[in-house]
Amino acid sequence: xxxxxxxxxxxxxxxxxxxxxxxxxxxxxxxxxxxxxxxxxxxxxxxxxxxxxxxxxxxxxxxxxxxxxxxxxxxxxxxxxxxxxxxxxxxxxxxxxxxxxxxxxxxxxxxxxxxxxxxxxxxxxxxxxxxxxxxxxxxxxxxxxxxxxxxxxxxxxxxxxxxxxxxxxxxxxxxxxxxxxxxxxxxxxxxxxxxxxxxxxxxxxxxxxxxxxxxxxxxxxxxxxxxxxxxxxxxxxxxxxxxxxxxxxxxxxxxxxxxxxxxxxxxxxxxxxxxxxxxxxxxxxxxxxxxxxxxxxxxxxxxxxxxxxxxxxxxxxxxxxxxxxxxxxxxxxxxxxxxxxxxxxxxxxxxxxxxxxxxxxxxxxxxxxxxxxxxxxxxxxxxxx
Amino acid sequence: xxxxxxxxxxxxxxxxxxxxxxxxxxxxxxxxxxxxxxxxxxxxxxxxxxxxxxxxxxxxxxxxxxxxxxxxxxxxxxxxxxxxxxxxxxxxxxxxxxxxxxxxxxxxxxxxxxxxxxxxxxxxxxxxxx
Ligand SMILES: [Zn+2]
Numbered sequence: 085x086x087x088x089x090x091x092x093x094x095x096x097x098x099x100x101x102x103x104x105x106x107x108x109x110x111x112x113x114x115x116x117x118x119x120x121x122x123x124x125x126x127x128x129x130x131x132x133x134x135x136x137x138x139x140x141x142x143x144x145x146x147x148x149x150x151x152x153x154x155x156x157x158x159x160x161x162x163x164x165x166x167x168x169x170x171x172x173x174x175x176x177x178x179x180x181x182x183x184x185x186x187x188x189x190x191x192x193x194x195x196x197x198x199x200x201x202x203x204x205x206x207x208x209x210x211x212x213x214x215x216x217x218x219x220x221x222x223x224x225x226x227x228x229x230x231x232x233x234x235x236x237x238x239x240x241x242x243x244x245x246x247x248x249x250x251x252x253x254x255x256x257x258x259x260x261x262x263x264x265x266x267x268x269x270x271x272x273x274x275x276x277x278x279x280x281x282x283x284x285x286x287x288x289x290x291x292x293x294x295x296x297x298x299x300x301x302x303x304x305x306x307x308x309x310x311x312x313x314x315x316x317x318x319x320x321x322x323x324x325x326x327x328x329x330x331x332x333x334x335x336x337x338x339x340x341x342x343x344x345x346x347x348x349x350x351x352x353x354x355x356x357x358x359x360x361x362x363x364x365x366x367x368x369x370x371x372x373x374x375x376x377x378x379x380x381x382x383x384x385x386x387x388x389x390x391x392x393x394x395x396x397x398x399x400x401x402x403x404x405x406x407x408x409x410x411x412x413x414x415x416x417x418x419x420x421x422x423x424x425x426x427x428x429x430x431x432x433x434x435x436x437x438x439x440x441x442x443x444x445x446x447x448x449x450x451x452x453x454x455x456x457x458x459x460x461x462x463x464x465x466x467x468x469x
Numbered sequence: 470x471x472x473x474x475x476x477x478x479x480x481x482x483x484x485x486x487x488x489x490x491x492x493x494x495x496x497x498x499x500x501x502x503x504x505x506x507x508x509x510x511x512x513x514x515x516x517x518x519x520x521x522x523x524x525x526x527x528x529x530x531x532x533x534x535x536x537x538x539x540x541x542x543x544x545x546x547x548x549x550x551x552x553x554x555x556x557x558x559x560x561x562x563x564x565x566x567x568x569x570x571x572x573x574x575x576x577x578x579x580x581x582x583x584x585x586x587x588x589x590x591x592x593x594x595x596x597x598x599x
Contacts, residue, residue, distance in 0.1 A: 210534035217533050223478050224499040227470060228592070229536045229558045229580065230544055234529045238546045238556065241525035245569055289529045331546065331556045332497065332505065 095188045095321075096314035096468070097307050098195075099127035100427035105272035105303035105415025107205045113147045117201040118159045120304035125160075125197065128308035134193040136160075136167035139180025139200040141419035141454075142215040143169075146207050156199060172323070173219035174368065175454030176200065177305070177422025178461030184309045185321040185463075194311050200423025201304040212300050216418070219455040221329050233297060233369075235330050235456050237289035240371035243337055244291070247386030251291050254370040255282040256392035258296050258412045261367060264399060265409025267439035270424075272301050272415030298368045298410075303417035305424040315434040319353035319464040322346075330456050339379035341460035342451065346380045349449075353464040357381065361445040362432060363403065364425040366453040367410045376451055376460075377405075404442050407432060422452035422461055433467040470535060470581060470590050480514075482592035483577055487553065489515035498553050519575035520598065521549035526559060526567050535581050547573055547595055560594040567597065574598040 101123035108116060117138065125133065138152040149155065153167030172179040177200030184198040204212055216232040217225070225235070244251065259279060265271035277295060285295035309318070324344035327333045333340075350356070363382070367373035374388035382403065383391045391397065397405040408414050408428045411421060429448040431437040437445075445467065452461040480486040487498030492509040498517050503510050526545040536542055543562035547555050559567065560578050573595040582589040 209531060210537045213531060214533040214535070221499075222471070223474055224481070225556065226533065227475075227478070227482070227580070227590075228544075228556060229529075229532055229539075229542050230556050231529060231531075231533050233531075234527050234544050235556070237527035237529070238525045238544065241527065242546065245525065286530075287528075288531055289527045291527075327505070329499065331554045332499075332501075336546075336554070 091191060092189050093191050093311035095185050095318045096310050096312065097316040097318065097430045098130060098310045098312065098314040099124045100305070100307045100430040101127070102270040102305040102424055102427040103303055104270045105301045105417055108203070108302040109205065113143055113149055113201060113203040114155055114159050116203060116302060116304040117152070117156050117199045120201070120306040121156060121160055121197060121199050124306035124308050128310070130195045130308060130310055130312065133162065133165060133195050133197045133308070135187055135196045136162070136165055137180045137184050137196065137198045138169045139177040139198065139419050139423055140169055140202060141171060141173050141176045142202065142218070145215050145218070147203055172459040173454030174418040175422060175452050175459040175461050176419035177424065178450065178452030178463065179323060179422065179459070181307065181422060181426050181463065182321045182323055182461055185318050188309050188311050196309045197306065198309060198423060199304060199306040200420035202417035202419040203302045204300040204417060205302050219458065224329060231289070233292055234289045236369045236371060237292045239330070239336060239456060240291055240369065243371050243374065246337060249386065249389055252279060252283065253389040253393055255279045255296060256389060257367050257370040257373045258282055260392060260397055261406045261410040261412035264406055264440060265413030268408040268414060269438070271409040271413050272299060273413045292369055296370055298412050298416035301415040301417050303415060303420045303424065305420055305427045307423065307426050307430065313468065315468055316430050317466050317468050319355065319466055320349040322349040322352070322462050323459060324348070325459050326457050328455065328458055337375060339375045339457040339460070341457045342376050342379040342453070345460040345462040349462040349464050355447055355464060359447045360403065360449050362407050362442045362448050363405050364407065364410070364428055364448070364450040365405050366451050367406055367412050368416060368453070372453065375457065376453070399442065407437065407440050407442055422450070425450040425452055426463060429463070429465050433465055470583065472588055475588070475590050485517040485519065485575060485593055486514050487517050488512045496551050496553050498555055517553060518550040521547045521573055523567065523569060523571045523573050524548055525569060543567070545573065545595060558594045560596045563597065572598045
């Protein structure tokens, strides 16, 4: 690569796995990450793993289990291997891949196993709501009764008021997600929905409805990163942060973390907007997908929902998004989501996406968020010719 | 709620004490250690004005577990009269009156309680003032 430090390694993805997102009543947190890890290791064709990084948000609260690095290493029988957990709320999976990327790039490690895992169904709904709220301030946001979804609801209301957008226009994002999930082998909800279905679904935090918010679920996804050439290369990996307390942002409708991370990732990758063949955007709620696409400069301010309605982001169209169903329909086991996105980008670029293949995909971008654009993780990836 | 955290933050919760930057006069709520505008560490305590305007609200039907018995709860994004934004529960919510731009006033109400024998937590809530 141009400008590449000769001491630094390039970073390839050798293999990826993604368990179907589901409700795994009979499996433990350790079972899920071990299942995903074994699949990825077996497909990687590497002699040994030098390091394990686990992305996870809430295992301490949800499953009474921390120390996930050592837990997975023990389960895999890899006595002696370096292992640890990385946490950045719903951005934990992306952050774990970022740490794996840096490890390989540094030249200190040849092969790194990254696993994203979350087991949310060990909790009832009020407890899961509490766990998600932990992405924001305990003292000043959780204390006043604001849950994670209610922060997004306020933001969605502000967005619709500011740009004079009808609620219905926001619903194209879940419709796209569900359409792509029908043929997605690891999606939680493989069922198409209509705008009317979204409109009829239960209101959870007005204006957010059941069918306009990402569901909770259990899941694990894994990738093996390597300095040894594989079918996909990670060109850049960037993380940026924004104010933790949404109310303290001067411009609440500006996704600064996404702006910063995307700008840096694009600069380092050497690719331009026109090169991108698909984006796995963090569609936790339609307003999040909208503000993120606008922060990346893909849609004009206030225009992402209209772009979605016009079909710009459909499969086979100019810029497909959520190619395996996104957070909304593939599912959102929060700390695993960023790893699912990387696994999906790998399948697209390796040409193994089956019925969900973006034809001729050469360059992909993943966008994973913790909190309300509080942490943003961007990866740019390319097919190795 | 963590009881000792409630005690630590009682000034913030009941009197809405935030911060003011002694160098650039910017105000913040909740309090900050370092000015987000100019980077100064020269901050002082400042009580926030107790009135403002509603920017947006939501009716939350599934709150987190310590608030579940009070469902549904109303939350507002409010611009205080000094220009600082705050997210707060809304007391005595009447959806007819909860419109963007509505004038709101702070009051102190019960937030939550730790079961029948635990502590009762009080703090600011806003209500529509006319
Ligand atoms: Zn200042």
